[in-house]
Amino acid sequence: MPSSPAPQVKAIGKDLVRFEDVALRYGAGPVVLGGVTFHLAPGSFHFLGGASGAGKSSLLSMIYLARRPSSGRIELFGRDVASLTRLDAAMMRRKIGVVFQDFRLLDHLTALENVALPLKVSGQRDEKVRRHVAELLAWVGLAEHLESYPPTLSGGQKQRVAIARAVVGRPSLLIADEPTGNVDDRMAVRLLYLFEELNKLGTTIVIATHNESLVARFNHPIVRLADGGVRVERAQTGAQTRPSKGSAA
Amino acid sequence: MLFRRSDVPLKGDASGRYLPWLAAVMVYLASLALVCALTMNRAITHWQEGLSGSLTIQIPHDADAAGAAGAPERLERVVALLMATPGVREAEVLEPAEIERLLRPWLGGAAGLDDLPVPQLVSVSFDPAAAPDVDKLAREVAGVAPGAVIDTHRAWLGKVRDLARSVQWVAVLVVALIGACAIAIVAFATRMGLSVHGNVIQLLHLIGARDSYVAGQFQAHALTFVLRGGIAGLVLAVGTVFLIGQGLRGSDVMLLPELTLQPLDWSALLLLPVFVALVAMLTARVTVMRTLGRMP
Ligand SMILES: Nc1ncnc2c1ncn2[C@@H]1O[C@H](COP(=O)(O)OP(=O)(O)OP(=O)(O)O)[C@@H](O)[C@H]1O
Numbered sequence: 001m002p003s004s005p006a007p008q009v010k011a012i013g014k015d016l017v018r019f020e021d022v023a024l025r026y027g028a029g030p031v032v033l034g035g036v037t038f039h040l041a042p043g044s045f046h047f048l049g050g051a052s053g054a055g056k057s058s059l060l061s062m063i064y065l066a067r068r069p070s071s072g073r074i075e076l077f078g079r080d081v082a083s084l085t086r087l088d089a090a091m092m093r094r095k096i097g098v099v100f101q102d103f104r105l106l107d108h109l110t111a112l113e114n115v116a117l118p119l120k121v122s123g124q125r126d127e128k129v130r131r132h133v134a135e136l137l138a139w140v141g142l143a144e145h146l147e148s149y150p151p152t153l154s155g156g157q158k159q160r161v162a163i164a165r166a167v168v169g170r171p172s173l174l175i176a177d178e179p180t181g182n183v184d185d186r187m188a189v190r191l192l193y194l195f196e197e198l199n200k201l202g203t204t205i206v207i208a209t210h211n212e213s214l215v216a217r218f219n220h221p222i223v224r225l226a227d228g229g230v231r232v233e234r235a236q237t238g239a240q241t242r243p244s245k246g247s248a249a
Numbered sequence: 250m251l252f253r254r255s256d257v258p259l260k261g262d263a264s265g266r267y268l269p270w271l272a273a274v275m276v277y278l279a280s281l282a283l284v285c286a287l288t289m290n291r292a293i294t295h296w297q298e299g300l301s302g303s304l305t306i307q308i309p310h311d312a313d314a315a316g317a318a319g320a321p322e323r324l325e326r327v328v329a330l331l332m333a334t335p336g337v338r339e340a341e342v343l344e345p346a347e348i349e350r351l352l353r354p355w356l357g358g359a360a361g362l363d364d365l366p367v368p369q370l371v372s373v374s375f376d377p378a379a380a381p382d383v384d385k386l387a388r389e390v391a392g393v394a395p396g397a398v399i400d401t402h403r404a405w406l407g408k409v410r411d412l413a414r415s416v417q418w419v420a421v422l423v424v425a426l427i428g429a430c431a432i433a434i435v436a437f438a439t440r441m442g443l444s445v446h447g448n449v450i451q452l453l454h455l456i457g458a459r460d461s462y463v464a465g466q467f468q469a470h471a472l473t474f475v476l477r478g479g480i481a482g483l484v485l486a487v488g489t490v491f492l493i494g495q496g497l498r499g500s501d502v503m504l505l506p507e508l509t510l511q512p513l514d515w516s517a518l519l520l521l522p523v524f525v526a527l528v529a530m531l532t533a534r535v536t537v538m539r540t541l542g543r544m545p
């Protein structure tokens with residue numbers, strides 16, 4: 001057996017998320033993201049930083065397959081997303097949990113039903129999951145609100161329902177867009193611990209956040225968006241590990 | 250419990266409010282048309298059975314006195330000939346009193362039949378299985394009674410049957426048009442639902458729903474709402490048919506058979522709402538799959 005000649009190449013080939021020179025513009029509008037290149041290894045934990053309007057939500061939406069890039073190439077789980085059929089995309093989304101910045105809970109369903117929805121959608125209709133879902137909601141401090149409807153919940157409570165829904169299916173990749181924007185610092189830290197627990201179980205995590213103190217507190221690399229380009233920083237040192245590959249025109 | 254509720258809140262939509270009503274009206278009209286078509290079918294067989302084993306011989310009134318005097322013998326010769334014809338079961342001479350009774354409504358009570366050139370009539374019934382050759386019989390009858398005519402009722406029956414058939418085709422066309430309407434309405438309601446709940450459907454997709462999952466929600470909605478309305482429409486239609494049947498019983502409409510349905514007709518009628526609901530379900534599915542399939 002010949003030994004593997006280029007282990008590094010092999011490692012890159014296994015990346016869970018690969019952006020290669022990705023650009024995005026909405027319709028005929030200005031280029032929101034340009035020349036974005038970065039790779040996320042399986043089991044990694046990254047923060048996504050950048051000023052408001054820098055394009056964090058836009059970048060994440062391409063990872064959870066809500067949007068296709070205007071140019072460039074995105075690979076998820078080793079597959080070029082441009083080649084995915086609708087069915088492939090649905091199957092891939094089941095491996096991706098998303099906490100949306102605007103929650104996107106269904107108002108006519110209870111918190112419990114909202115959280116159980118990804119299981120229902122993927123065909124797990126065993127009533128036994130009810131206990132699992134209820135436990136998860138209890139863990140995020142919503143034991144009293146299992147049967148509450150989203151419009152009757154506070155912003156922070158809705159956010160926690162959204163987080164529970166994102167993690168209920170044990171996704172391989174968890175994407176959270178400002179998941180702690182509406183909760184106090186203590187709850188924010190608690191939720192970050194939840195994400196770290198999932199990360200230890202193997203889930204790859206990307207969290208977009210403005211909260212610099214939270215970023216400082218948890219020792220994870222940062223993908224930083226600035227001037228339409230991207231830069232990956234080590235949290236501890238703040239040192240740049242990958243140069244920006246370009247910027248918006 | 251946890252998974253029972255629909256994710257797409259279609260119930261509260263305008264489509265949720267109107268679909269049952271539209272289904273009720275459509276199934277009501279289609280049921281009436283279907284009853285009409287089925288009744289016509291029965292009427293045709295009824296008339297055919299009633300007339301296939303019979304014919305009538307008319308012996309015209311002879312104007313000159315000598316001929317008039319020979320009338321009874323002529324009649325006897327015709328009856329004798331008929332009795333000798335194989336297949337004939339019975340030959341009944343209609344008595345002048347009976348003919349008068351039949352004609353009175355047209356002539357008025359005052360007229361005396363003696364003054365009128367009324368033909369003599371012989372009603373013949375024969376074994377439909379061994380029917381005599383009508384042409385040969387006509388020639389023979391004309392031999393013994395010049396001018397006699399055989400009426401097999403075929404021309405009359407043919408006309409009535411044509412009329413019944415056209416009524417039947419119109420009824421079938423009505424059912425088909427109602428079906429087309431149902432498809433158009435459900436397709437429209439489904440498309441409206443897709444756009445009204447676009448954000449919910451996008452979310453379902455983002456958490457991994459396949460198009461067929463989304464279609465399932467619309468299918469279930471179309472099926473239950475159209476079935477509910479359809480059953481109501483059927484109940485109303487059966488009530489209407491019953492009332493019409495009652496009305497006919499009182500009057501003296503001899504031509505129509507009784508407006509009662511056979512078991513087979515009943516099952517066709519009962520299956521109508523189920524059929525319409527299934528068509529609605531299929532329409533919803535095809536509409537959703539096509540619309541979503543066109544998305545990037
Ligand atoms: N649907 C859209 N159509 C057109 N332009 C959009 C759309 N969504 C976002 N944009 C634009 O893209 C740019 C980046 O927006 P995005 O929401 O990705 O920023 P963000 O980094 O998430 O900001 P924040 O931190 O405030 O959430 C903004 O200039 C915004 O106006």
Ligand SMILES: [Mg+2]
Nearest residue numbers: 056057101177
């Ligand atoms: Mg954002």
